[in-house]
Amino acid sequence: MNVDLVQLAGHRGRLQEQPVVDQVTAEVLRGAMETVCFEMATYVSRTATTPILNQSNERNATILDGKGRLAALSVGIPQFMLTSTLPVRFALEYLGVDEFHEGDVFAANDPYHGGGHLPDYNVFAPVFGDDPVTGERRMVLIASIQCHHGDTGGNVPGGYNVTANDIWGEGVRWPVVKVIDLGVERRDVLYAMAANNRLPDYIGDLRAQIGAAQLAADRLGTMIDRYRVDTVEQSVDYMIDYAARRFREEVSAWPDGVYEADAYVDHDPLGNPDIRLHVKITVDGENLTIDYTGSDTRDEIQAWSTYGNTRGYTVGQIASMMDPEIPKNEGFFDQIKLVVPPGCVLNPHSTKPVSAGTHHPGADVGEVIAVAMQDVLPDKAVPQTYKTGIPTIIVGVDPRTGQSFTDHSAEVYAGWCNAGKGMDAWGAQNASFGNLWKATAEINESLFPHVQWSRDYRTDSGGPGQWRGLCGSHYEKEVLTDAKVYTYVVGMKYPMPGICGGQPGEPNKMVIRYGSDDPFPVQHTAEWVPIAAGQRVMYDYGGGGGWGDPLDRDPQAVLDDVLDEYVSVERVERDYGVVLRGSLEHLTLEIDHDATKRLRAARRTA
């Protein structure tokens, strides 16, 4: 049961010795494959039944080649798409290619067999074509669709058992199972899967994924028939080579050197403090090495990100720092030399629980890379991360229906979005999460017994800088029935960092029973903390970090921020060294340019 994930993720050779395909054909096939990914994702959205799939849009579609190399992807969250290839590889290597038949569909969810965390289910189907030499049918591609499910069995509803002792305590593990055998549904397997999940819609959603993978297999099969196997395989090789070449060109434009940084997670769900991530990034010509040696190795902590997860987040961050038009495929993975010592928080031994660690320290990988690279790639260092802990899970019985409910709080809020050079942060979250589509008050108040009183930006929470970090939300939710709250909060001690002289964003802060005479400020976790009807959950989501010295910010932009109440009048002098006259109330504010100049000069020399 000990799969060597580093080996699993390792380099795989090309499909064809001599790619002779013309690049126009290769481009045409790349476009066709990305379109099939889109079709897969759309199929799931159209046919899935539960909110987590059809409301928050969390689904990731990829196509792999016969060696398990990523050939194409589209629609999803970069970090997750990039993580979703290893479970397929495990199946390939464990079962062997002979157990992949035309009409088969597989499912997998296990973190120690390539996955991220247990609620992420991969469903994948092989695609066949006629071998150009033997004329026999053989596997050419694999279509894969990954979705986050609302439950995964185990001790705790909702998929996040953050204090489980080990991986088995978190839920049911499916390293790989065949769910469709030669086109026929394995009723025994699906029944077993259904029996190990709390949600009645789980199998329906799994079937949506199966249908998507079958659709993609059909579409890709037609494409292979039309263009022939060797053309398709050469095109995959070509696009992977192309991505690799573009990747190396980008790296070679980066200044050579060794760049190191630390980042910390406040604590694990048990309260063990200061989970450390360390990175050493070596740029040497066109070679890029990312080495996490020095990251936390304490055995007693409970914050573990599997190797596959760490790798996905690493590649996601690096991709955000390069030309966005480079195709995302195996060429990207292959060019990064990744060193993650076994036993550290970013590559745990295969018994450790991971449900919280997928997010932290997993997501913090983006932060530590951006911080390390800020001085050499100042205009690219925007951490594609979040400090969510885990979602706020509220359970109770809905008085309207008498049924129990699990509210994952999958609503919109703003948080943790850093500024970049030349651009104030905007929106709600980092670009990486732009394919999410989160729920709102008018959706969730009819589903769950609660009222969402606020999610507005909170003034002064965005990190000051020449370019300002995004303000975080002030979020208040009143429950309308007695309930219990389960969550894990980070980012209170270590908020989003400023970059290149920018200031950090305001930290997270969460209080259950907010405003009552018995408030519960969350220290690290809330394990089923009771909340009474009429009481509120308050979450001040952390702001994003600023970019560059706030004293360099255009005073007019500061004045605009005050008019727009992203920044308060009171903080302008302290945070930006800008002196204003007049009144916001009467719209008579103006910049005192002389006083501003003097104040900024004095602050610079201080």
Place this chain on the structure above:
Amino acid sequence: MGYRVGVDVGGTFTDIICVTPDGDVILDKTPTTLEDQSIGVMNGLAQLADRLDLSLSELCAQLDILVHGTTTADNTMIEMNGAATGLLVTEGHRDEIEMRRVHKEQIWDPTYPAPPPIARRRARIPIPERLDYRGEVLKPLDEDAVRRGVRRLSQLGVRSIAVMFLFSFVNPEHERRAAEIIREEFPDVEHVSLSHEVMARGPEFERVSTTLVNAYVAPRIASYVGQLQEKLRSAGYAGQLLIMQSTGGVMPPEYVSRRAVSLLASGPTGGVMGSALTASKAGIRDFIAVDMGGTSFDVCLVRAGQPEIKTDWNWRYRYYIGLPMVDVQSVGAGGGSIARVRQGALLVGPESAGSTPGPVCYARGGALATVTDADAVLGYLPVDGFAAGRMTLDVDAARDAIRRDVGEPLDLDVVEAAWGIARIVNANMANATRRVLASHGADPRDLSLIAYGGNGAVHAWAIAAELGIDRILVPRTAPAFSALGVLVADYVIDLVRAYVVPLSQVDLGRVHGLMEELRDEAGKELGPTGLSDDDVDVSLYAQMCYPGQNFDMSVPVPEGERLDEPGLLDLAERFHDQHERDRGFCFRNQQPLVRGVRLTARSRTPKPERLAHAGEVRDPAKLRKAARPASFGPDLGGGMLEVPVYDGAHLAAGARLDGPALVEEPFTVVVVPPGATARLDDLGNYELTLS
């Protein structure tokens, strides 16, 4: 019977279609006047009058109807020069419009900028008030806060105000009261948009976005339509002006000015309505309508003769429009799309040379190789220009540009390079089409293709081949097809009232009341059209979903106000069936939720017998011009073939041609590849059959 005229404004040309009293169809084009589109409209009418040997006032006097498609709303959003707009919004939800439910368009690019704001945060005033999901008041409206907010907006220079309160679509009282206060405090405000009137459903991000866009463009639309009406009046036109909406229907100016947002993206719907008529006459029920112009490629799926209507995920100019629209998706692919090699990869579009400077071969200053240049090099386009185009093509210049921009970097000869450009743009269009089909679960192989627009006739065969479609219609009026479409579109009204309740708890009295309210409103709106009740088809629907779902399904309620208790059970069954049909599954043991009542009213406009001018020569051999070399790629004969060219303008119905052939029409060329056949049908369509 007088003349009937459709005028559709595109980015480059204003297209005119005129149906004469004896049923002939005349097509014309005039340059679009971007600053004030009504100038181009009047120019077009004058040009048309000229061709008919009439004065403008004579034409106007004999005009039965003028139907207009305008891009004024789109241009307002492209240039972001709408009215200074403010928002009154439920306290605590001031920033939904910026947060966008977390959506960002570019997931790989953290430097992708924010959308330009319609109402900056300072002009979004939080108002203490709150309703719950049933419309019950949790917190009463703070009227003083509304008064202060309105004064603040006025002080900020706002001219147009949007109001969006949570759950106003369930209970509009607070929004209505806010509107009264706005009128009291700010009597000369130009426009007020109430969210429950603009979009009578949740969720709040979609509604606030739609309402803000409406408030932003409405004053521009009102003034544009006013100017056009004034010009038409002074030219002597006393009849009705009808305007095309993105629902695919037309309505008078009074109606559309209040629903300005419904004009957004209305441009491409004209062509879809035209293709629906063409298809129904040709006996085609399921097809894809594609419009390839100079800068964009628009796709719409039509099944059972009905264009797919999209209520979700309509993003226009980075704002979400939550109203039902004919589901036309656009990508940046057209004749002007620029080809270049970037880091070793051949890319075509979305950047476009448009019409100015235009493709290199137009010799209007364009220097970058485009799709039209590739078409010229591949031999599809007439060197001496289109008959009606008053322009010759500089093919040598196109060749030089393609050699330089694509051939040399990729080590291809010029024809190979041109073919590469054509392949990439064709693949981009095919992929865009597949994406549209994917969201409706449709397979292209079951469908026909109707292609139009300035470049549709040239590329139709290649797009169809990519998609595995073997039957193609290219209307003779393809280059001005949208103008035909607006002319033949029906009147359409679409109204919704929210009523959110589990089906088992429906108060039938309330449903009947809402239906009557909707009928009254429809009657009022249709008043100015002069239509009699007998001419109007009214359909009523229940908007339904399963609890937790995020979209409404419109389930027909043919019983109308006769809907009774047993009818509700039947309604549930119909909902389950429809859900299974459209989405592939249903939950028969789950109780559906009613979310509202919807009314659509539709009234047919007169349709012309013929859809194009008919020629008189049935034997194509008699219209054969000199052959010219053209290439259809390595799979269809490789390099340059000698391809016969025909003068299409005089072809009569029933004419048949075998590919390879090029059929020249006044404004375009129908490309018939080797192995394909083309037949001109009775309606004026070239029907291509690929082998």
